[in-house]
Amino acid sequence: MNKKVLVLPGDGIGKEVCDAALPALEALDLPIELIYGEIGWECWMRDGDPVPAATWQRIEQVDAILLGAITSKPKKQAEAELPPALQGQNHRYVSPVIQLRQRLGLFANVRPSFYLTGNGKPYRMSVIRENTEGLYAGYDYRGIPEAIRPLVKHPNLERYGADEASCTLRLQTRFGLERLFGFAFEHAVQHGFDRVTFADKPNVMRESGDFAQEIFEAVAARYPGIRADIQNVDAVALWLVTRPEQFGVIVAENMFGDILSDLAGGVMGGLGLAPSANYGEGVAYFEPVHGSAPGMVGKDKANPAAMFLSIAMLLEHLGFAREAARLQDAVRNAIRSGAHLTYDLGGSAGTRRFADEVLALLHGQ
Amino acid sequence: MNKKVLVLPGDGIGKEVCDAALPALEALDLPIELIYGEIGWECWMRDGDPVPAATWQRIEQVDAILLGAITSKPKKQAEAELPPALQGQNHRYVSPVIQLRQRLGLFANVRPSFYLTGNGKPYRMSVIRENTEGLYAGYDYRGIPEAIRPLVKHPNLERYGADEASCTLRLQTRFGLERLFGFAFEHAVQHGFDRVTFADKPNVMRESGDFAQEIFEAVAARYPGIRADIQNVDAVALWLVTRPEQFGVIVAENMFGDILSDLAGGVMGGLGLAPSANYGEGVAYFEPVHGSAPGMVGKDKANPAAMFLSIAMLLEHLGFAREAARLQDAVRNAIRSGAHLTYDLGGSAGTRRFADEVLALLHGQ
Numbered sequence: 205m206n207k208k209v210l211v212l213p214g215d216g217i218g219k220e221v222c223d224a225a226l227p228a229l230e231a232l233d234l235p236i237e238l239i240y241g242e243i244g245w246e247c248w249m250r251d252g253d254p255v256p257a258a259t260w261q262r263i264e265q266v267d268a269i270l271l272g273a274i275t276s277k278p279k280k281q282a283e284a285e286l287p288p289a290l291q292g293q294n295h296r297y298v299s300p301v302i303q304l305r306q307r308l309g310l311f312a313n314v315r316p317s318f319y320l321t322g323n324g325k326p327y328r329m330s331v332i333r334e335n336t337e338g339l340y341a342g343y344d345y346r347g348i349p350e351a352i353r354p355l356v357k358h359p360n361l362e363r364y365g366a367d368e369a370s371c372t373l374r375l376q377t378r379f380g381l382e383r384l385f386g387f388a389f390e391h392a393v394q395h396g397f398d399r400v401t402f403a404d405k406p407n408v409m410r411e412s413g414d415f416a417q418e419i420f421e422a423v424a425a426r427y428p429g430i431r432a433d434i435q436n437v438d439a440v441a442l443w444l445v446t447r448p449e450q451f452g453v454i455v456a457e458n459m460f461g462d463i464l465s466d467l468a469g470g471v472m473g474g475l476g477l478a479p480s481a482n483y484g485e486g487v488a489y490f491e492p493v494h495g496s497a498p499g500m501v502g503k504d505k506a507n508p509a510a511m512f513l514s515i516a517m518l519l520e521h522l523g524f525a526r527e528a529a530r531l532q533d534a535v536r537n538a539i540r541s542g543a544h545l546t547y548d549l550g551g552s553a554g555t556r557r558f559a560d561e562v563l564a565l566l567h568g569q
Numbered sequence: 570m571n572k573k574v575l576v577l578p579g580d581g582i583g584k585e586v587c588d589a590a591l592p593a594l595e596a597l598d599l600p601i602e603l604i605y606g607e608i609g610w611e612c613w614m615r616d617g618d619p620v621p622a623a624t625w626q627r628i629e630q631v632d633a634i635l636l637g638a639i640t641s642k643p644k645k646q647a648e649a650e651l652p653p654a655l656q657g658q659n660h661r662y663v664s665p666v667i668q669l670r671q672r673l674g675l676f677a678n679v680r681p682s683f684y685l686t687g688n689g690k691p692y693r694m695s696v697i698r699e700n701t702e703g704l705y706a707g708y709d710y711r712g713i714p715e716a717i718r719p720l721v722k723h724p725n726l727e728r729y730g731a732d733e734a735s736c737t738l739r740l741q742t743r744f745g746l747e748r749l750f751g752f753a754f755e756h757a758v759q760h761g762f763d764r765v766t767f768a769d770k771p772n773v774m775r776e777s778g779d780f781a782q783e784i785f786e787a788v789a790a791r792y793p794g795i796r797a798d799i800q801n802v803d804a805v806a807l808w809l810v811t812r813p814e815q816f817g818v819i820v821a822e823n824m825f826g827d828i829l830s831d832l833a834g835g836v837m838g839g840l841g842l843a844p845s846a847n848y849g850e851g852v853a854y855f856e857p858v859h860g861s862a863p864g865m866v867g868k869d870k871a872n873p874a875a876m877f878l879s880i881a882m883l884l885e886h887l888g889f890a891r892e893a894a895r896l897q898d899a900v901r902n903a904i905r906s907g908a909h910l911t912y913d914l915g916g917s918a919g920t921r922r923f924a925d926e927v928l929a930l931l932h933g934q
């Protein structure tokens with residue numbers, strides 16, 4: 205039976221990289237049916253909701269989602285930009301990717317980073333980022349909420365008082381951490397990594413650090429063949445730059461994982477290359493780590509490599525591991541050959557030219 | 570009149586890099602008197618306090634502090650390692666650097682990163698990290714405190730309840746942000762940077778992002794000659810790897826700044842090179858960003874460059890700008906010549922051999 209994939213090109217260069225990379229599915233001759241849907245900024249400006257009801261309905265009917273890119277703006281700005289007709293109707297802007305992750309229970313954001321460009325030493329690793337709690341749990345306040353005031357006696361509050369402050373709760377739960385760590389070790393087993401590093405900050409956030417450590421160690425004990433360690437997140441950031449080859453899986457709280465995975469994308473050669481996958485309870489979605497890059501739109505400048513590699517992750521998830529590997533090889537070879545690189549990699553080829561190179565390599569395999 | 574500097578070599582390689590680099594003060598023939606004091610792990614194991622009262626007293630008498638390195642362990646581990654005679658006396662371990670920053674009101678942690686090794690493009694920037702609040706404010710809990718349970722209704726809490734969770738408050742105050750941003754723009758003016766970038770996450774932490782943005786913009790308005798922008802912290806992490814030359818000053822909350830500054834140290838060529846300064850109300854302290862590296866002790870392996878560069882920052886602070894520049898030049902030339910690099914930079918020279926090279930260059934200037 206055909207697998208169904210919902211394609212949500214989204215904003216800006218999202219559409220361009222979808223158009224350029226999706227022909228890979230044909231080249232690989234796969235029994236996949238594509239369905240299209242809407243998401244993002246245009247939906248927000250038209251309906252006051254960046255994820256339309258029709259898109260949620262289609263999500264129910266598919267085996268995986270492929271997302272292009274999303275324009276994400278700070279809430280105040282997004283709400284101020286709503287057209288006059290939609291103002292005052294209490295439309296609240298919530299980033300569509302966060303909506304997807306939360307509503308679909310996609311708790312594990314996998315962001316692989318590996319040697320592609322020919323600079324530096326070969327390495328291969330994955331950042332696995334918690335996707336539903338931590339600093340992203342949604343408890344962010346201007347002013348210290350009444351309930352919290354008795355707890356907070358910080359000298360910096362003396363001058364202006366508790367209204368002239370902000371406060372964010374970083375929430376971590378046993379439920380969230382157990383499933384995250386379980387996922388990370390399973391990912392390591394399945395992808396042949398021999399080390400899982402939890403990037404945290406236990407020497408400063410001691411209570412939450414102790415709590416997470418206990419859970420991490422309990423899960424690690426079930427995987428005696430895998431080296432498990434806890435490192436300070438700042439040190440991990442540094443080592444990712446200087447010695448990425450030492451890592452296998454790096455697992456982290458939502459905000460730490462957001463930073464480390466972008467960083468790992470930089471080490472890989474930039475966001476033009478970095479793919480990602482979001483797994484969990486509901487249907488998984490796959491997307492390049494890059495944004496919608498409004499300044500690049502229509503210039504045939506975007507690098508479709510991250511989208512090709514996100515499609516490869518999607519194929520692996522749908523059970524087409526061999527085709528996933530073929531696609532990854534084609535991208536790697538197109539980059540190594542260096543003949544038609546996009547401008548982010550120092551070349552002058554357009555989006556389509558590079559994509560054609562990948563497709564030609566696929567056909568020639 | 571002589572300036573007084575308190576030298577706190579601290580733990581591990583801290584002593585080694587102090588010994589190797591402090592002769593620079595003699596070579597520069599400066600009217601500086603050195604006083605020595607104790608800090609760190611040995612003090613903790615002896616007295617149950619990593620910053621002895623005698624050290625606090627000496628701090629009162631000096632113009633600046635030079636710190637070597639500190640062994641910082643998670644609280645539980647540190648307290649478990651206390652000798653039996655000190656157990657049960659309610660000794661609470663608090664990292665000595667955090668004690669210094671908080672008690673001396675050293676709110677601005679300056680971590681410069683610049684082109685030294687000859688790899689990549691020339692660049693020069695400073696990360697300025699808030700040092701007294703944010704996620705480091707000290708509100709970290711195992712379990713959700715009773716007072717704030719009514720606020721927290723997260724689905725991840727359903728399975729195991731509010732005791733099987735942890736919670737950390739990220740506190741930011743108008744007082745803290747105003748002085749931080751003011752410091753960052755002044756630093757830009759004094760060091761010839763034309764851009765100040767606030768690395769935050771306003772598209773996710775919207776209320777605190779709005780709050781900080783207002784304060785940042787109000788301060789920026791006083792510096793019309795400097796380009797001021799707010800960027801997502803994840804994007805800043807990526808760009809630091811791929812295009813550090815675009816930045817001038819990056820200013821950030823405590824935890825974000827901790828990560829970004831270690832990362833910037835990696836971009837510089839590793840922690841063997843990265844210096845730092847902590848400024849604020851009380852006496853400023855200067856230290857290499859690296860830790861005490863217990864595994865390296867006694868092997869003549871530590872790179873003293875970060876300590877030389879920290880001394881250069883200290884000299885600038887004490888009003889010896891010309892000598893600071895001379896010392897920086899000597900370090901840069903010793904690294905560029907490549908003849909006696911330490912092993913972190915791919916060489917085989919010992920701590921002292923590299924230091925001697927720097928001292929010889931100083932004498933020869």
Ligand SMILES: CC(C)[C@H](C(=O)O)[C@@H](O)C(=O)O
Pocket residue numbers: 276299301302462772773803
């Ligand atoms: C757009 C934004 C909300 C998102 C995030 O922070 O998770 C993005 O940076 C990402 O990493 O997918």
Ligand SMILES: CC(C)[C@H](C(=O)O)[C@@H](O)C(=O)O
Pocket residue numbers: 407408438641664666667827
């Ligand atoms: C030792 C630790 C508490 C400290 C910090 O996190 O501030 C260190 O990482 C630093 O950056 O100076």
